Amino acid sequence: MNISQRYQLSLALLTDMYQLTMAQGYWKKGMAEQEAVFHLYFRNNPFKGGYTVCAGLADAIDLLLHFRFTEEDLAYLRSLKGSQNQQLFEEGFLDHLRQLSFSCDVDAVPEGTVIFPNEPLLRIKGPILQCQLLETPLLTILNFQTLIATKAARVVDAAQGDNVLEFGMRRAQGPDGALSAARAAFIGGVGATSNMLAGQLFNIPVKGTHAHSWVMSFDQEQEAFSAYADVFPHDSVFLVDTYNTLEGIRKAIEVAQKMRENGQELKGIRLDSGDLAYLSIEGRKLLDEAGFPQVSILASNDLDEHLIQSLKLQGARIDTWGIGTKLVTAYDQPALGGVYKLAAFRQADGEWEYKLKLSEQLIKVSTPGILQVRRFYKGDVMVGDMIYSEPLQINASSTMVHPNDPTQRKSFARDCVQEDLLVPVFRNGEAVYTSPDLRAIQQRTREQVGRLHETYRRFLNPHIYKVGLEEQLHEMKMNLIIALRKTEQAKES
Numbered sequence: 001m002n003i004s005q006r007y008q009l010s011l012a013l014l015t016d017m018y019q020l021t022m023a024q025g026y027w028k029k030g031m032a033e034q035e036a037v038f039h040l041y042f043r044n045n046p047f048k049g050g051y052t053v054c055a056g057l058a059d060a061i062d063l064l065l066h067f068r069f070t071e072e073d074l075a076y077l078r079s080l081k082g083s084q085n086q087q088l089f090e091e092g093f094l095d096h097l098r099q100l101s102f103s104c105d106v107d108a109v110p111e112g113t114v115i116f117p118n119e120p121l122l123r124i125k126g127p128i129l130q131c132q133l134l135e136t137p138l139l140t141i142l143n144f145q146t147l148i149a150t151k152a153a154r155v156v157d158a159a160q161g162d163n164v165l166e167f168g169m170r171r172a173q174g175p176d177g178a179l180s181a182a183r184a185a186f187i188g189g190v191g192a193t194s195n196m197l198a199g200q201l202f203n204i205p206v207k208g209t210h211a212h213s214w215v216m217s218f219d220q221e222q223e224a225f226s227a228y229a230d231v232f233p234h235d236s237v238f239l240v241d242t243y244n245t246l247e248g249i250r251k252a253i254e255v256a257q258k259m260r261e262n263g264q265e266l267k268g269i270r271l272d273s274g275d276l277a278y279l280s281i282e283g284r285k286l287l288d289e290a291g292f293p294q295v296s297i298l299a300s301n302d303l304d305e306h307l308i309q310s311l312k313l314q315g316a317r318i319d320t321w322g323i324g325t326k327l328v329t330a331y332d333q334p335a336l337g338g339v340y341k342l343a344a345f346r347q348a349d350g351e352w353e354y355k356l357k358l359s360e361q362l363i364k365v366s367t368p369g370i371l372q373v374r375r376f377y378k379g380d381v382m383v384g385d386m387i388y389s390e391p392l393q394i395n396a397s398s399t400m401v402h403p404n405d406p407t408q409r410k411s412f413a414r415d416c417v418q419e420d421l422l423v424p425v426f427r428n429g430e431a432v433y434t435s436p437d438l439r440a441i442q443q444r445t446r447e448q449v450g451r452l453h454e455t456y457r458r459f460l461n462p463h464i465y466k467v468g469l470e471e472q473l474h475e476m477k478m479n480l481i482i483a484l485r486k487t488e489q490a491k492e493s
């Protein structure tokens with residue numbers, strides 16, 4: 001189920017006000033239908049990491065499929081007043097919005113694909129009024145899900161094949177934060193969520209144990225475990241840390257022994273406080289000595305990829321990881337910082353005029369053109385990405401230029417496998433792409449992260465993956481910068 005169905009309302013107003021005021025401006029100045037190209041990209045990998053995992057495209061597609069203004073939306077816009085108490089949005093403009101039907105071309109990187117800074121995740125080409133209105137909703141969807149999918153991929157990587165469960169709803173940024181995070185975390189590789197609505201809406205597995213309140217509502221801890229086993233004889237995971245963890249484990253074992261007499265097996269125990277390395281090692285010993293080597297140990301308590309890695313190094317005997325707050329809130333970096341920049345504008349004579357936004361730092365100057373990303377593989381391993389502009393013909397052996405240091409160039413061997421990352425998603429407003437099933441997207445993440453050299457996957461000071469601008473594109477960008485700076489200097493003097 002996608003975002004418009006989740007809310008069952010029109011999402012045309014899911015945008016910032018300034019997009020609508022600019023839209024009225026484009027309409028009034030006769031520019032509404034002039035074609036533009038915008039790219040959505042980010043400048044740094046989140047979490048000081050070496051890679052990013054794309055997510056959110058299915059919701060973005062859904063938003064575009066349902067992009068129309070209802071009478072209710074228009075009535076709301078009509079009700080807005082300017083500072084002279086005049087109607088802010090003119091009737092003629094509201095009529096234009098009433099008749100608006102999405103007609104852009106969209107190319108995007110499929111969900112589950114690994115991507116790097118300055119590469120477009122999405123490119124939109126069409127009437128500037130439409131592209132402008134869509135900036136904010138596209139950013140809110142793709143920024144958040146990409147951020148969480150990346151966090152999840154890191155957590156899953158740290159867990160080295162152990163099962164990871166997403167337990168974050170209660171600490172998420174509101175209901176949609178929880179739902180979108182559950183979807184994105186699944187894309188990143190978690191095995192299941194505790195979020196029942198996410199399970200129902202996205203058809204992803206749900207899993208859970210029980211809370212401290214269950215244990216506290218009985219006189220004795222052991223009684224609480226027995227009662228839970230009565231209700232779920234084949235699906236019980238006991239939370240053992242309400243009073244004293246090692247004592248709790250001993251009681252869980254006693255109940256597990258009784259369960260076995262009745263032909264039932266305890267599934268697992270959960271640790272939720274204390275030294276998780278020590279307690280899991282001691283707990284494993286107690287369970288094994290009592291003849292329960294198959295009982296799994298689940299750990300939760302403010303965990304993230306760094307703690308998982310540390311616990312593994314300490315020899316912790318944890319086989320399932322329950323990760324909440326730090327995953328769904330992307331605790332150590334709560335926003336991706338993706339941007340949406342105009343890169344080309346078609347003139348009245350039909351010619352494209354390439355645009356860029358200047359900045360003091362070269363790396364922050366946006367890239368003009370109608371961009372595509374070509375990825376090069378040596379065998380199975382990704383070795384570099386070249387950003388190029390589609391109207392500039394490039395050949396297979398093109399050289400790329402370092403985005404920050406034009407003296408550095410790189411060419412790829414002729415035998416490198418090549419792949420263009422942006423795929424057609426809409427043509428003239430018609431969807432030409434069907435999103436894969438979420439499991440297939442999760443599988444793509446696994447494959448893509450697996451094709452990254454391990455130096456890009458480490459958490460501390462990862463190696464920087466090579467992304468460059470194709471030579472002709474670099475030259476066009478430099479010429480544009482020089483021309484713009486000259487104009488600025490002329491104005492100053």
Ligand SMILES: Nc1ncnc2c1ncn2[C@@H]1O[C@H](COP(=O)(O)OP(=O)(O)OP(=O)(O)O)[C@@H](O)[C@H]1O
Nearest residue numbers: 272273274275276277278300301302303307310314
């Ligand atoms: N062996 C360990 N090495 C590193 N960090 C650990 C280890 N064991 C637990 N932690 C982490 O330390 C943090 C604090 O855990 P701890 O249970 O001591 O405090 P707490 O959560 O305040 O306890 P309580 O829930 O009893 O109040 C948690 O993020 C936990 O995951």
Ligand SMILES: O=P(O)(O)OC[C@H]1O[C@H](OP(=O)(O)OP(=O)(O)O)[C@H](O)[C@@H]1O
Nearest residue numbers: 167211212272300301302303323324325
């Ligand atoms: O630590 P997180 O990664 O965010 O994982 C989710 C946390 O939520 C629960 O705690 P809470 O204290 O809310 O409820 P409880 O009484 O069931 O432990 C659970 O026990 C986890 O500790």
Ligand SMILES: O=C(O)c1cccnc1
Nearest residue numbers: 167194207208209210324
């Ligand atoms: O099922 C659990 O153990 C669970 C669910 C949500 C949050 N913390 C734990």
